[in-house]
Amino acid sequence: QxxxxxxxxxxxxxxxxxxxxxxxxxxxxxxxxxxxxxxxxxxxxxxSVHQAGDSWHWSADAFPAEGVSLRSAAADNVVIIDVTRGARVIGEMDQFSAPTFLHEEAIYLHEGQQYHVDRLDWEEKKAYVRPVKVDYYTDANLAVTIRVLETMASRAEQALPVNHGEVRVTALPTIFKKIRFHTHENVGSGPISLPEQQLHTTAFWMEIPSSVARQFPRPALQGALQGVANVLTQVSCLFLMCDARDLGAYAETRAVHSGAPAVFVYERYPGGVGMSARLFETAAAVIAAAHQLIAACPCEAGCPSCVGPALEVGEEGKATTLKLLQMAAFQAVA
Structure with a gap:
């Protein structure tokens, strides 16, 4: 849907x-x-408009449809320019996502073609790219904090309570890695020097009660939370018919608003467009599908197809993620 x-x-x-x-x-x-x-x-x-009597009339000189983006709700987009074809504009990206996907030295994929980002002019909101053919992709790390502004819906009867509400996401890009296709080995890295971004949006999140958290050693809990965040992003896209870049996921061992461990899935659009509300409504099915995906994956300790690589979630990350989701899925489906 x-x-x-x-x-x-x-x-x-x-x-x-x-x-x-x-x-x-x-x-x-x-x-x-x-x-x-x-x-x-x-x-x-x-x-933009002026009132005359009991009605409003258009008064601006600009054609309003020119300012509407089909890719984002926000107006402040970064323009992507191919420098090898007469400075031709090939696309746009919203400002919040640009530091992740259009930082300098990033590999940007457009219509099946890889582009290397030579320069990102943050002040002018322009990314200058050129077509390349390389055997790796880039993955940016973000230092993220999420503050819950308002909880609009909550179901506390489940073993792992699920919630939906308004949040403020603060994200600071730190470094990027070059990951080789097929082998997923790290073949390079570099710093990202861009300003912190804030996004007021909506999110779906699961809180981990202390009775559940105590069943995991702290390092294992962190790996399980990250594994849940990774797999929920993949599964949610299927339920929502959206792209993975439409969503962001973040795991916290101590959430700012509650002090409890939590996993957030937030929308990368200002104000949200209804995806997190839909996740809240279908939480039981999403959690069960996430558990099924991990259980059916033939890997031993985690891989990008399920919870993420073992280096990210820990050697026991797959097992602990399954355990955490089992607690939620059992209660949600029951």
Whole structure:
């Protein structure tokens, strides 16, 4: 089931501007399920529309559809420029994701072609790339913190309580690694020098009660949490019909809002577009599918197809991840 939230303020604002450009919008009109008067007044303050009588009219010079991105709800995108073809623009990426995928020396994949990022001009929001053919991909590390702003839904009756709400994600890119295809060996690395990014979005998260956490030594718990984060990202994409880059996952042994261990799956779009709410609704099926994926994987100690490589989740990471998900899946399916 593909999802989009038409009441997301960024999406609603873009749609409302396009609608006002075509026809005046009356004071008593509704746009979908949302009343629009307050939003029209905000648009009037920035000069996009003006009120005449009991209706609003488009007043800006720009064509509103030109500012709407089909890839992101945000307007501040980074433009990707192929320097070998007359500085041709080949794509865009939202500002929050750019430090992860468009940092200098990154390998960016576009329409099946690999591109090397020669330079990222952060101030001008431009990434300069050139086509290459290499036997590796790049993986960026982020120092992430997540603060829960509001819990909108919670089910505490499960062995591992699941939640949905608004969060603020703070991400600082630190280093990147070059990972060889097929063997997954690290063939190089380098620093990323870009500013910290903040994203106000929505998330789905699982909290680990102390009674469950005590059953794992601390290093094993960290590996299990990371394994759950990795596999939930993979499985969630199938349930949501989205790309892996639409979601971010983060495991914390001590969450800021509760002090308890937690695994977050957050949307990489400002305000969210409904994916995390859908994950909350289908939590039992998602958890069961994640458990099934790991159990069916023929690897011994973890691999990129299930919980992630053993170097990331620990030698017992696969077993501890299965144990943690079993606790959740048993209660959720029961």
């Amino acid at each position: 593909g999802l989009i939230d038409p009441d997301n303020l960024l999406i609603l604002s873009a749609h409302l501007q396009a609608a006002t450009f075509e026809l005046p919008v009356g004071m008593r009109e509704r746009f979908g399920s949302a009343p629009v008067v307050e939003l029209l007044r905000v648009l009037e303050e920035d000069g």
